[in-house]
Amino acid sequence: MQDTGKLRLGVNIDHVATVRNARGSAYPDPLRAAKLAEEAGADGITAHLREDRRHIGDADIEALMEGLSVPLNFEMAATDEMQKIALRHVPHAVCIVPEKREERTTEGGLEVAREENRLAHFIAPLRDAGCRVSLFIAADPAQVEAAARIGAQVVELHTGAYCDLHYEGKFDERDAELERLRDMSAFAHSLGLEVHAGHGLTFETVGPIAAFPEVMELNIGHFLIAESIFIGLPAAIAEMRRLMDEARA
Numbered sequence: 479m480q481d482t483g484k485l486r487l488g489v490n491i492d493h494v495a496t497v498r499n500a501r502g503s504a505y506p507d508p509l510r511a512a513k514l515a516e517e518a519g520a521d522g523i524t525a526h527l528r529e530d531r532r533h534i535g536d537a538d539i540e541a542l543m544e545g546l547s548v549p550l551n552f553e554m555a556a557t558d559e560m561q562k563i564a565l566r567h568v569p570h571a572v573c574i575v576p577e578k579r580e581e582r583t584t585e586g587g588l589e590v591a592r593e594e595n596r597l598a599h600f601i602a603p604l605r606d607a608g609c610r611v612s613l614f615i616a617a618d619p620a621q622v623e624a625a626a627r628i629g630a631q632v633v634e635l636h637t638g639a640y641c642d643l644h645y646e647g648k649f650d651e652r653d654a655e656l657e658r659l660r661d662m663s664a665f666a667h668s669l670g671l672e673v674h675a676g677h678g679l680t681f682e683t684v685g686p687i688a689a690f691p692e693v694m695e696l697n698i699g700h701f702l703i704a705e706s707i708f709i710g711l712p713a714a715i716a717e718m719r720r721l722m723d724e725a726r727a
């Protein structure tokens with residue numbers, strides 16, 4: 479997914495696997511969902527192989543690598559195990575995320591500034607292999623600067639706090655977080671980083687983020703899979719795409 483000016487939508491299909499795994503069945507199949515997402519206008523597919531394999535499994539990554547026509551954004555923790563898997567498959571992009579076993583979802587951003595040296599060594603072979611390296615970070619200038627210093631090509635800004643504040647009705651705090659996200663999109667872009675954003679985005683919250691001119695890609699999963707229960711995945715993706723385009727215009 480190169481810098482073309484169009485705002486891209488990456489659809490995260492992790493929670494199709496969550497439903498499958500709840501019953502230990504063979505369905506629903508994440509690859510089938512990914513192909514449906516492609517047909518409905520997804521520009522890429524995102525999948526997070528967690529250490530505990532609570533949703534996507536190793537076989538899903540193989541199937542996605544073989545079966546997708548759009549790029550795969552492989553989310554992973556900065557561990558030796560995940561690095562080996564990424565180097566075996568060489569997906570279009572790897573997005574490095576912090577991962578805690580006890581969390582329900584990715585809670586905070588990556589501590590790039592504190593772990594600069596380790597992460598620099600960690601991402602170098604991934605870049606050399608041809609993956610676009612993205613770092614999932616909070617809207618914090620120290621993290622953006624460190625991401626640029628260690629040679630990441632992309633930062634994905636964590637929109638989870640903004641979305642939580644919106645649904646908690648804390649609109650002043652939400653707007654302050656939105657301001658930080660806006661400033662950090664511009665700052666990251668000024669340092670030559672491609673800017674993505676994601677986590678917790680919904681029909682209600684996507685507009686203001688999609689309107690940031692520097693943001694090139696949004697990665698959205700949980701809400702789209704949840705909404706597909708009611709209106710189907712193609713319709714959920716089409717409506718998200720419409721709201722993104724409307725905000726961008």
Ligand code: PXP
Pocket residue numbers: 490492526553573575583584614634675676677678679697698699700701
């Ligand atoms: N971006 C990153 C880096 C993530 O870790 C996740 C969640 O896996 C998402 C985007 C998508 O978040 P959500 O499922 O809340 O839309």
